[in-house]
Amino acid sequence: MIELIGLRKEYDDLVAVHDLTLTIPQGEIFGLIGPNGAGKTTTIRMACGLLAPTIGKALVNNIDVAHEPEKAQRSIGYLSDFFAVYEDLKVWEYLDYFAHAYKVAESEIPGRVTEVIAQVSLEVKRDSMIRGLSRGMKQRLGIARAIIHQPKVLLLDEPASGLDPKARLELRNLLRSLRDQGSTILISSHILTELEGFCTSIGIMEKGQMVRSGRIDEVTAAANLARDIRLTWLGDNTDSLRAALSGNPQISALQLNGLSGTFQFTGSDDDLAALLAKLVSSGVRVKSFSEIKQTVEDLYMKLSKHEVM
Amino acid sequence: MLKLWRNPEFVRHLRAELRPARVITVAFVVFFLCALIGLACWAAQQEVLDNALHSAQQFDGKWTTYAERLQRDNARLTWLVLAKWLLGLQGGLLTFWSLFSCAQSVTGERDRKTWDFQRTTSLTPAELLLGKLLGEPVLGYFAAICVLPVALVAGFLGGLTVRSLAAAYLSILATALFLGLGGLWISTLLETRSRGVGLIGALVFYGFVLGTFGFATSWFPGIAAFSPLTGLHSIFEMRFENGRDVTAALFGHEIPWLLMTLLLCGSFGAWFVLMLVRNLKRDYEDIRLLSRWQAVGCAAFLNFVFYALLRPAHAVGDAGSDINSRVLATFMVCINGLILFAIGLATLTPHERLKIWWRQRAAGAAGLFSEDGLPWPWLALSALVAYGLMVWGLVAWRLSLDFHVRSLGMAAVQLLIVLVFITRDVLFIQWCTLTRLRQPIVKGVLFLSLYYGAAGVFTAIAATSSENAARIVMSLLTPIGVFDPSMEWPHVPASIYGGLAVQIGLIAVVIVMIANRLARPALTPITSGD
Numbered sequence: 100m101i102e103l104i105g106l107r108k109e110y111d112d113l114v115a116v117h118d119l120t121l122t123i124p125q126g127e128i129f130g131l132i133g134p135n136g137a138g139k140t141t142t143i144r145m146a147c148g149l150l151a152p153t154i155g156k157a158l159v160n161n162i163d164v165a166h167e168p169e170k171a172q173r174s175i176g177y178l179s180d181f182f183a184v185y186e187d188l189k190v191w192e193y194l195d196y197f198a199h200a201y202k203v204a205e206s207e208i209p210g211r212v213t214e215v216i217a218q219v220s221l222e223v224k225r226d227s228m229i230r231g232l233s234r235g236m237k238q239r240l241g242i243a244r245a246i247i248h249q250p251k252v253l254l255l256d257e258p259a260s261g262l263d264p265k266a267r268l269e270l271r272n273l274l275r276s277l278r279d280q281g282s283t284i285l286i287s288s289h290i291l292t293e294l295e296g297f298c299t300s301i302g303i304m305e306k307g308q309m310v311r312s313g314r315i316d317e318v319t320a321a322a323n324l325a326r327d328i329r330l331t332w333l334g335d336n337t338d339s340l341r342a343a344l345s346g347n348p349q350i351s352a353l354q355l356n357g358l359s360g361t362f363q364f365t366g367s368d369d370d371l372a373a374l375l376a377k378l379v380s381s382g383v384r385v386k387s388f389s390e391i392k393q394t395v396e397d398l399y400m401k402l403s404k405h406e407v408m
Numbered sequence: 409m410l411k412l413w414r415n416p417e418f419v420r421h422l423r424a425e426l427r428p429a430r431v432i433t434v435a436f437v438v439f440f441l442c443a444l445i446g447l448a449c450w451a452a453q454q455e456v457l458d459n460a461l462h463s464a465q466q467f468d469g470k471w472t473t474y475a476e477r478l479q480r481d482n483a484r485l486t487w488l489v490l491a492k493w494l495l496g497l498q499g500g501l502l503t504f505w506s507l508f509s510c511a512q513s514v515t516g517e518r519d520r521k522t523w524d525f526q527r528t529t530s531l532t533p534a535e536l537l538l539g540k541l542l543g544e545p546v547l548g549y550f551a552a553i554c555v556l557p558v559a560l561v562a563g564f565l566g567g568l569t570v571r572s573l574a575a576a577y578l579s580i581l582a583t584a585l586f587l588g589l590g591g592l593w594i595s596t597l598l599e600t601r602s603r604g605v606g607l608i609g610a611l612v613f614y615g616f617v618l619g620t621f622g623f624a625t626s627w628f629p630g631i632a633a634f635s636p637l638t639g640l641h642s643i644f645e646m647r648f649e650n651g652r653d654v655t656a657a658l659f660g661h662e663i664p665w666l667l668m669t670l671l672l673c674g675s676f677g678a679w680f681v682l683m684l685v686r687n688l689k690r691d692y693e694d695i696r697l698l699s700r701w702q703a704v705g706c707a708a709f710l711n712f713v714f715y716a717l718l719r720p721a722h723a724v725g726d727a728g729s730d731i732n733s734r735v736l737a738t739f740m741v742c743i744n745g746l747i748l749f750a751i752g753l754a755t756l757t758p759h760e761r762l763k764i765w766w767r768q769r770a771a772g773a774a775g776l777f778s779e780d781g782l783p784w785p786w787l788a789l790s791a792l793v794a795y796g797l798m799v800w801g802l803v804a805w806r807l808s809l810d811f812h813v814r815s816l817g818m819a820a821v822q823l824l825i826v827l828v829f830i831t832r833d834v835l836f837i838q839w840c841t842l843t844r845l846r847q848p849i850v851k852g853v854l855f856l857s858l859y860y861g862a863a864g865v866f867t868a869i870a871a872t873s874s875e876n877a878a879r880i881v882m883s884l885l886t887p888i889g890v891f892d893p894s895m896e897w898p899h900v901p902a903s904i905y906g907g908l909a910v911q912i913g914l915i916a917v918v919i920v921m922i923a924n925r926l927a928r929p930a931l932t933p934i935t936s937g938d
Contacts, residue, residue, distance in 0.1 A: 109763065110930075111759055111844065150691050150694075151694050153760050153763075153764065154764070168689065169531070169532055172530050177524070177525070177528045183522045183525070185520075192423050196419070198602065202530045
């Protein structure tokens with residue numbers, strides 16, 4: 100579990116992160132979204148003990164990262180957007196080094212190294228020098244490093260930058276499996292499609308502030324955002340449909356074309372059900388009536404003003 | 409703490425540096441070099457013998473005896489020369505390698521961007537420190553170990569005792585570890601882009617440590633124990649001055665050089681360890697070498713070392729210099745100027761922390777002596793401690809120093825003047841850290857150098873008018889005026905007090921400048937989305 104309490108970071112005259120309070124329960128994959136310079140990296144660096152906050156504290160599994168960094172870091176896996184590795188070591192030596200550095204039990208290290216190498220598909224390179232690996236392989240080795248000690252919390256700062264599509268897919272699958280094992284994951288990205296489909300919660304950061312955060316459906320509801328509705332019908336009912344919908348104050352952006360249409364609806368699920376019943380009772384032969392699922396990108400575009408520091 | 413052979417950082421270096429192919433190559437090169445040096449020593453010794461035999465044939469008499477003795481001892485002398493060369497080689501290799509590899513350690517990690525990953529592991533700063541200290545120069549240690557059997561055999565065959573060899577190796581090891589700690593300390597303080605500066609700094613540090621050999625004939629001969637040359641001087645049959653040997657002294661009692669080396673490298677190394685353990689895993693911007701109390705302790709320790717290592721009888725007897733309580737007090741005030749400046753730099757408060765302190769102080773929640781406050785109250789406290797130690801030191805050495813109470817009065821004025829100038833300078837550098845200057849501390853020091861250069865020029869200009877005018881300008885702008893040897897306590901010229909008043913005024917101005925910087929509101933982001 101990750102808890103950020105009133106976290107603030109000032110650089111000279113600039114507030115990089117502004118009194119951020121956030122709780123990420125165990126087993127969540129929390130996507131931190133925002134443009135470059137929004138304060139995502141600073142937040143993650145404070146959460147893993149690399150930066151001391153100006154005010155506030157970061158708790159990882161109820162351990163204050165600033166006060167007991169080594170203890171907290173045993174349960175943190177950190178990955179940044181650069182995959183720097185020790186070129187003069189072999190792949191297994193690199194992972195063995197970090198397993199020891201994270202104080203994994205001596206007896207478990209050989210098995211854990213083999214397991215992690217398999218997880219990132221580097222079995223054939225186990226005894227190769229790192230300097231001979233391709234960029235993609237080094238990136239996978241970086242991911243292996245971050246999970247070698249089976250961290251309960253993963254802090255990933257733009258982890259997919261520079262990864263090829265296959266490696267991105269593998270990263271997603273790996274993160275999903277880690278979540279299923281109970282890991283809590285905080286992942287930042289400014290590429291929204293990267294987070295699509297596997298984040299359970301999101302937080303939108305801009306100019307050091309959390310604009311909105313929570314589970315994706317909660318964020319939508321809390322923001323009272325208009326939901327996109329698509330409907331199709333049979334027969335020529337366009338005029339009666341228009342008459343039934345256009346007078347409703349909860350409806351906007353109405354577009355009716357032939358036998359299908361879309362509109363935005365700002366109301367509860369009950370209101371939506373009532374609207375459908377009204378349409379049916381008014382004689383419209385409704386064939387389908389569904390909410391268009393919002394993507395993370397849609398949410399971001401609606402909530403953000405795209406302001407960069 | 410992890411055992412050394414299981415310390416991951418040490419094992420990493422061991423694996424990376426000592427791959428089988430490299431081990432074989434290094435061992436081969438080392439043995440080849442040993443053989444070459446051995447042959448060269450044999451050739452040189454043979455030439456000495458040939459010359460002696462030739463002279464004996466020509467001149468007979470004493471030359472014959474000498475040539476016979478040389479012939480008899482030829483094998484032993486050849487081994488001895490080889491042992492000296494190999495010991496010197498090991499000493500140079502270990503100390504130089506240790507310093508320079510450690511000086512590139514943290515900056516290298518920052519450069520490769522692997523530093524953050526090390527910092528997020530569960531390794532404690534002490535474990536990281538140990539791993540780096542012994543891991544970074546591991547190849548140098550391996551090369552030295554390869555030379556060791558040859559050097560030992562040569563030493564024993566050359567007639568060196570186990571004790572002298574053990575003392576030489578212990579001394580080399582202590583100095584190498586001390587220099588390694590110094591290198592790590594330099595490396596921690598430098599950002600990636602300052603790597604070249606770090607190497608220059610390391611070179612200067614090495615030169616200084618090597619050069620401390622020259623202190624053997626000073627009032628503080630023990631300082632020479634820092635130099636790796638001192639550890640080898642008995643083996644190399646080096647003499648410090650006028651063909652006479654000198655021993656180290658602690659509180660006036662002679663002690664072996666090895667013990668002095670261990671004491672100095674151990675105690676000064678402990679300060680390096682303290683600073684490194686405090687800061688190794690901190691973010692660069694958050695580095696603070698010492699806490700406030702530690703800084704005061706460091707000032708006290710440095711003062712104490714000088715009084716402990718003082719050996720006035722030696723200086724008076726051999727160098728002929730007249731050391732009395734006034735000279736020593738003046739010297740210690742000058743030394744304390746340097747100490748206070750270093751302490752001031754070590755206790756500069758990072759911008760962010762100072763700002764928090766400023767807000768808390770405005771709210772009445774933080775005092776002047778706070779850990780995050782301005783450094784000046786702690787400079788004053790350090791000066792007070794230094795003065796207390798000066799009183800103790802002068803009284804303790806009163807029998808050897810022609811002690812006069814007047815020396816203490818004059819020293820108090822001198823220390824006050826020095827403290828005020830140093831406070832002004834440190835506060836100015838603190839102000840520089842609050843501006844957007846790149847490398848503000850370096851630039852601050854450069855600006856101060858410019859100021860003192862300008863003060864020197866103004867003094868020279870005033871000197872064209874009269875000597876008194878020059879003295880007044882010097883007293884107003886620099887602390888040098890107070891060191892005028894013609895001045896006698898309590899008759900201190902008004903210009904000294906005038907300078908004091910001017911500098912206190914300047915301190916007030918700098919504090920106002922700092923306050924203005926700290927009072928600037930932070931750029932608050934505009935809320936979006938609500």
